Amino acid sequence: MKKNMKDQNELNEEVKTVKNDPFNEEMDRRAFLQKTTKFVGAAALGATLVNLIPSLPASAASSAASSSSIMKPKITLNVISDIHLSDQRTSDNLSAALLDLYEIDPTVDAMVINGDLTNYGTEKEYSKLRELLEQSPKPEKTYMTIGNHEFFNRQGNEVNIKRFTDFIGEGRVYYEKMVRGYSFIFLGSETWGPDGPLKDAANLSEEQLNWLEDTLEKRSKNKKPIFVFLHQQMEETFDCPLPKLIIQNKELNDILSKYPQSILFSGHTHQDLHRPSIIQKDFTMINTASVYYTTFYGQESQGLHLEVYDDKIIVKGRDFYRKQWIPEAQYTIDFQTKITSLTAPADLIGVAIGAAKTADALGLPTTVDLVTVSGSHPIRAKVTWNVDASNYDPTLKTVQTFTVNGTVTLPNGVENPNNIPLTTSIKVTVNSIPQSQMTATATSQETSGENNAASMAIDGDPYTIWHTKWDKSDVLPQSITLNLGGAYLIDKVEYLPRPSGSNGNITGYNVYVSTDGMTFTKVANGTWANNNSKKLATFYPTDASHVKLEATAGVNGWAAAAEISVLLAAKN
Numbered sequence: 001m002k003k004n005m006k007d008q009n010e011l012n013e014e015v016k017t018v019k020n021d022p023f024n025e026e027m028d029r030r031a032f033l034q035k036t037t038k039f040v041g042a043a044a045l046g047a048t049l050v051n052l053i054p055s056l057p058a059s060a061a062s063s064a065a066s067s068s069s070i071m072k073p074k075i076t077l078n079v080i081s082d083i084h085l086s087d088q089r090t091s092d093n094l095s096a097a098l099l100d101l102y103e104i105d106p107t108v109d110a111m112v113i114n115g116d117l118t119n120y121g122t123e124k125e126y127s128k129l130r131e132l133l134e135q136s137p138k139p140e141k142t143y144m145t146i147g148n149h150e151f152f153n154r155q156g157n158e159v160n161i162k163r164f165t166d167f168i169g170e171g172r173v174y175y176e177k178m179v180r181g182y183s184f185i186f187l188g189s190e191t192w193g194p195d196g197p198l199k200d201a202a203n204l205s206e207e208q209l210n211w212l213e214d215t216l217e218k219r220s221k222n223k224k225p226i227f228v229f230l231h232q233q234m235e236e237t238f239d240c241p242l243p244k245l246i247i248q249n250k251e252l253n254d255i256l257s258k259y260p261q262s263i264l265f266s267g268h269t270h271q272d273l274h275r276p277s278i279i280q281k282d283f284t285m286i287n288t289a290s291v292y293y294t295t296f297y298g299q300e301s302q303g304l305h306l307e308v309y310d311d312k313i314i315v316k317g318r319d320f321y322r323k324q325w326i327p328e329a330q331y332t333i334d335f336q337t338k339i340t341s342l343t344a345p346a347d348l349i350g351v352a353i354g355a356a357k358t359a360d361a362l363g364l365p366t367t368v369d370l371v372t373v374s375g376s377h378p379i380r381a382k383v384t385w386n387v388d389a390s391n392y393d394p395t396l397k398t399v400q401t402f403t404v405n406g407t408v409t410l411p412n413g414v415e416n417p418n419n420i421p422l423t424t425s426i427k428v429t430v431n432s433i434p435q436s437q438m439t440a441t442a443t444s445q446e447t448s449g450e451n452n453a454a455s456m457a458i459d460g461d462p463y464t465i466w467h468t469k470w471d472k473s474d475v476l477p478q479s480i481t482l483n484l485g486g487a488y489l490i491d492k493v494e495y496l497p498r499p500s501g502s503n504g505n506i507t508g509y510n511v512y513v514s515t516d517g518m519t520f521t522k523v524a525n526g527t528w529a530n531n532n533s534k535k536l537a538t539f540y541p542t543d544a545s546h547v548k549l550e551a552t553a554g555v556n557g558w559a560a561a562a563e564i565s566v567l568l569a570a571k572n
Contacts, residue, residue: 073307073314075180076105078139080303081114081231081267082290084149085129090119090292093301094129095136097291097320102137104305104318110179111139114267114288115147115188115231121160122153126167143186146173147231147268148200151192161190174208176215182308183219187212187230200268202232202246209251216259225261225313233266233287237279257282260411263313265304270294273302273317273329280379282411284333286315302326337379338415342408343369347427350494350565352434357394359385359404368408368424382409383424392430399431399570431568432494435460437485442466444474444559454480457561465498467560468551477510478559479550484566487515487545491569495528495535495549496562504560505530508553511537513544520548530555541569 078101083094101108118125133142144167151160161173173188187208193199212228219226232245234253245268246252256262262283269287271277272294277287289302301320306313317329345365355361364387367380383406390404408422416422435458442454445466452467457480468478484490490513497505508527512520523539537549547566551559 071309073309075110075182075308076108077179077227077306077308078105078108078111078303079114079229079265079286079288079306080111080291081265081288082116082147082270082292083113083129084116084119084292085125085132086119091128091132093291093320094132097301097303098132098136098138100318100320100323101303101305103323106137108139108305110141110143110177110184112184112186112227112229112265113142113144114229114265115145116149116267116292117144117147119149120152121150121155121163123163126163130167141177141179143177143184143229144168145186145229145231146188148189148192148202151189151194154194157191160192164188174204174211181222182224183215183226185212185215185226185228187228189232198244198247200232201244202230202248204246204248204252209248209255212252213255213258216255216262220259220261223261225263225308226259228256228262228264230264230266232268234264234285237266237285259283272300273304273319273326275328277317277329278315278331289317291320302329304329337372338417339370339372339379339410339420340418341371341420342381342422342424343371344424345426347429349429350432350567351428351430352432353397353430353568354394354434355430357387357390357392359387362387362392362404362428362430364404364406364426364428368406370408370410370414379411379414381411381414383407384409385426390428392428399429399568401427401429403427431570433484433486433488433490433566433568435563435565439483439485440466440480440564441483442468442478442480444468444478446470452560457564458482460563462496462499462562465504465560465562467504468554468558470558472557476554476557476559477550477552479548480559480561480564481517481546481548482564482566483517484545484547487543488566489541489569489571490544490547490566491539491541492567493524493537493547493549494563494565494567495537496564497532497535498560498562499532502530502532502555504558505532505555506535506549506551506553506559506561507555508551509537510550510552511539512548512550513542514546514548515543517546520546525552527553 080097084090117129146164150164165172173190175186177184187204189202190205191203216226234246235244235249256264260283264285265288267288267290270290270293271287273289279285288304291301291303294300294302303318305316305318313333315331317326319326345368351362364385368383370379370381385404385406387404390402392400392402403425405425408424410416438458440454440458445454446452446469449470452465454466456464457466466480468474493511506528507530510522511524512522514520523542524537528535549564
């Protein structure tokens, strides 16, 4: 289980009532989420999109408008989420979204509101939601899932689940509806926190998972896409990584992987639709953004409109504020998948000295990309690595570079008519001093609001962070010092910023080394870009038992690090 990566700022914000007084920047959930993403233009998006479900490859839908004008869709669908109804602003957002969706397609067949309908799940909020839905144009078939905010009033699971199910007219939080012969499956958490790192994670009972598998098995026989809705997203999906948001993540993934025609819609993270919003593993996942606000700009309000044809699905991201389509969020899912090539994974550098001789211990990727004949973006296929056959020796304490070969397994429904060899390889370099033998100290660390101690930067968990004091009583420069647990010849320091947000991202640095922990010599200095990518500081090979990373500049006056590693120099 991954540790909770959210700062105390986010946890505090989620249980506060809506107020007009400003929050401290480090304690503001909206600022936290907004800073997790940055704009990606259409060209960059095209390079990062992945394909969709096997037999349903996705591509940028440049021809979506012309296609839809020729053929009449079998079914149309609107999907919105994260309304957080609580005040006049959120009410206005919802009304504007519903009106805009009606104007683009007055005869839409169905609409789904995918969780966080309200901000606290109170009777007053549900009453206001009912009033707005009755006053606004919407399809008769309007369905909803339960979100984590439906529990935020802390009146207990039983009370809040009954309040939700009474509102939607169902007997439980999971159910199925058929719309023009297409299956719509709705899932939902059956418990909530109220405290702890998994308080907002979906908890799906064994009964719900069994029901899901039975329903998918029954509906899969007609070969049509199956639409599945759950408020929380799968672990480490899209580009806003969060800790586990579905407690039964593995079980749900295993079930959906058996049915490649499944399309899972999820919200919760408010990820902006300017970011890549479709992912394929053995099934499809689509981000539903947020009507309340998104991670791109706080005032954005977005959702989806889908057109389903016999041979494709067109997914269109909509900007409700500007009443226009989002160019980066126009996708076509084609009902055909034939591969033309495999993309070899990138070289892997910085593996810990002495790592076990297994794919997991070495951190080898679990999938590789397939390129399809339609020219759409890659599909991910599972790869099995033959680590035992490599020449890696985990008993050696020196730098090792070696190649691992792997066998690729095509997802269900993917064809290989040209018999392309389903093999790949990866080059691995083992050259990182094990963090497990290190200790860390810092000139400043936050330990009151949350455990952001120096040790969090060497715990092997990218979802925990070292962070200087939130109150900024310790102004930059500040530093973190690693005792390497021995003397080594080193030439690189690897810095991984926090996985989401940007507060504390180090943008200016000095690197010092020492052989006794007392006297330090500067060996490197420079600047790093303000993003979440891994950074390197490189210097001439030097002996060291201690390494100090000093932050001379950091975003909003803080310094933070998810992980810091020290790399051995190769001996000639």
